[in-house]
Amino acid sequence: MQVQGMHAEGALLSRPCIWKEALRVVNEEGVRAFWKGNMVTIAHRLPYTAVNFYAYEQYKKLLKSIPSIGNNSGTAAADACLHFVGGGMSGITAATATYPLDLIRTRLAAQRSTIYYNGIWHAFRTICRDEGVLGLYKGLGPTLLGVGPSIAISFSVYETLRTYWKSQRPNDSTVMVSLACGSLSGIASSTATFPLDLVRRRKQLEGVGGRPRVYNSGLFGTLGQIIRTEGLRGLYRGILPEYYKVVPGVGIVFMTYETLKKLLSEPPSF
DSSP, X not given: OTTGGGSTTGGGOSSOOHHHHHHHHHHXXXXXXXXXXXXXXXXXXXHHHHHHHHHHHHHHHHHHTSHHHHTTTTSHHHHHHHHHHHHHHHHHHHHHHHHHHHHHHHHHHHOOSSOOOOSHHHHHHHHHHHHOGGGGGTTHHHHHHHHHHHHHHHHHHHHHHHHHHHHHOTTSOHHHHHXXXXXXXXXXXXXXXXXXXXXXXXXXXXXXXXXXXXXXXXHHHHHHHHHHHHOGGGGGTTHHHHHHHHHHHHHHHHHHHHHHHHHHHSOOOO
């Protein structure tokens, strides 16, 4: 749904329906198409999530060493700054380190009737051959501009909600708290940064599979062009499926992280 505006017929769909689009995928490509690019998604998520959470903890330690933040640790303002800046920096670090896999994932998932890439390694070699090594980083600018604030908002909202919840209901299950707070943080971050994510995906796919190279300007020029051709609502094309994905997805990520951190920090019992 995010890339419909790049098709001549898609530009006419002012109110695309998620269920109609799902039926189109089934009719044209079969049920297996819903998992198209899933292997590269897993290959991307493993290092991305690991780097993201590891970098977040390291950036928090680094920020706490700054006197103006460390000396005021525990206050609302200092903690908010810690979580926001640490989250933003960790998101940028993880996105930069794993970006080629993200680009390949998007291209594999967006293939329709014509198959250009037969798997991860074939896509990697083809992009390097046809577009050069820098082709693996097409759309990196909008990605970093979106990922930084997105992860910053996600960690900030999560930590704030979790701290408040624990202060009010300290005996509630860690699993339930982290799942609920993670889901809400995902909604907040996705809503705030979705237009940047839409630009990122369109930049990644530009010129592939017969799509025209229509966005020759920078980030803000591309945003302006989408508004002119598709209206303000065009910036949020595909937001509903994003919510369906984010609510369980981000919630499960934070729940798994908190649960494993708790289990691994406990001394082994023999």
